[in-house]
Amino acid sequence: MFTADDDEARARSYNAARERYNTTTELIWGAQERLSGQIWDYVAGGTESESSLKRNRMGIDRLALRPRVMRNVLNTDPATEFLGRTQSLPLFLAPVGGLQTIHKGGAVLPARAAREFGLDYMQSSVTEPGMEDVSAAAGDHWLYQLYVFGDFDWIKEHMLRTLDLGVKGFCVTVDSDHYSRRERNLVRHYDARGGNTRGRGDPKWRQEFDWAVFDKMRAVSDIPMMLKGIMAPEDAQLAVEHGVDVIYISNHGGRQLDHGQGTIDVLPEIVQAASGKAKVVIDGGFMRGTDVLKAIIMGADMVAIGKLQAMALGAAGEAGVYRMLEILAEEITIDMKLLGVNSLGELDASYLTPAAPTEAPHVFSTFPLLKYWSGKDQGEM
Ligand SMILES: Cc1cc2nc3c(=O)[nH]c(=O)nc-3n(C[C@H](O)[C@H](O)[C@H](O)COP(=O)(O)O)c2cc1C
Structure with missing residues (x-):
């Protein structure tokens, strides 16, 4: 689908981002x-x-890594398998709505960056452009996330459209029965759903969505089905019973129910409830190679990246997202060597132990250098 000119332009922009951004902090x-x-x-x-x-x-x-030493780690490879396909890293890009407000190319840009990197891209149903353009950009790495804005016929129509376009996994977000009160947006009088032709919908349909509706969806196709927003092992157990292929642990990046648990805190119980019958994916605060490896050590199959993806896109478009992936890949590869493993499969619970955090918890607590930023008021962060 891309011409040689496109490829050259892409290579130039990726190189420019490589020169400019040494770190995710700079993105x-x-x-x-x-x-x-x-x-x-x-x-x-x-x-x-x-x-x-x-x-x-x-x-x-609150978790510290326990490295092993004196091992030959010349052949470190962070690749893994997910939904029957090889992924260059144990991560994918989480669904983010309204990407066109962050960069005018919208979802096509991170979709292309993910595909170029050999990773899956999960498209949000409330981002622009639509699924035809984004599926073409993501190629064999296209996953689709739906917010339920209609009855079962409406849902089925969306499923069939994505199946026609070759979707590799179909995800329903189930933690958003009502849009939450996001105070930063409220004080700025900003409604993120306002500028989004796909972003508004009667919450009634999401509030009615239950296991019976899911069962009807499950019967439409044998495509891998994912439920995003599971935080309780009881629901993970039900998901297994209802034939869910991927349990996606998420609290929506802290954007839906407030005063909930951290996602990594529920990971062990949910891995146990899934008992190998469903894959377990997690997101929420993962921004470093070490973060990703901690989740893998605790039994997650994949980690998804939300905010950092959106910020990399905001900084430098497609090249910014690609650069973010390069940096995460470098961090993960170095960290695996320092832990003493060549493959993710070698990691087990012995590589992790509880520890005191070194920073007060904060959305950017893993980027201490941000404190030295003097260009803008840190209060906004
Ligand atoms: C700007 C933004 C928009 C989001 N839009 C969606 C969405 O449309 N659908 C969805 O299921 N989750 C959405 N999420 C949640 C992400 O998919 C993901 O669960 C969350 O960002 C993970 O946490 P992290 O941001 O700390 O990585 C959004 C998150 C952000 C930051």
Whole structure:
């Protein structure tokens, strides 16, 4: 689908991002510089007191790695298998709505970056452009996430459209029976759903969505089905019973129910409830190679990246997202060597132990250098 000219232009922009951004910290700076205050807060914020958001980070920061040494780690490879296909890293890009407000190319840009990197891209049903363009950009790496805005016939029509376009996994987000009160947006009088032709819908349909509707969906196709927003092992158990292929642990990046648990805190119980019958995916606060490896050590199959993806896109478009993936890949590869393993399969619970966090929990507590940023008011973060 891409011409040689496209490929050259892409290579040039990827190189420019490589020159400019040595770290993910700089991508966050770039986003803060380029995005309006409204969009910055839309991306960075959570609900009400933002305690769910902070607990995501707190959960990750409360774990320390236990390295093994004196092993031959010349052949470190962070690749893995997910839904029957090889992925270059144990991660994919989480669904993010309204990407066209962050960069005018919208979802096509991270979709292309993910595909170029050999990773899956999960398209949000409330982002622009539509599924035809984004599926073409993501190629064999296209996953689709649906917010339920209609009855079963409406859902089925969406499923069939994605199947026609070659979707590799179909996900329903189930933690959003009502849009939450995101105070950063409210004080700025910004409604993220306003500028989005796909983003508004009667919450009645999501509130009615239950296991009986899911069973009807399950019967439509044998495509891998994913439920996003599971936080209780009881629901993970039900998901297994109802034939869910992927349990996607998420608290929506702390953007839906406030005062919930951090996602990594519920990971062990959910892995246990899934008992190998469903894959387990997790997101919420994962922004570093070490973060990703902690989840893999605890039994997650894949980790998804939300905010950092949106910020990398805001900083430098497709090249920014690709650069973010390069940096995460470098971090993960180095960390695996320092842990003493060549493959993810070698990691087990012995590589992790509880520890005191070194920073107060904060959406960006894993980026201490942000403290030295003097270009903008840190209060906005
Ligand atoms: C700006 C933004 C928009 C989002 N839009 C959606 C969406 O449309 N559908 C969805 O299921 N989750 C959405 N999420 C949640 C992400 O898929 C993911 O669960 C969350 O961002 C993970 O946490 P992290 O941001 O700490 O990585 C959004 C998150 C952000 C930051």
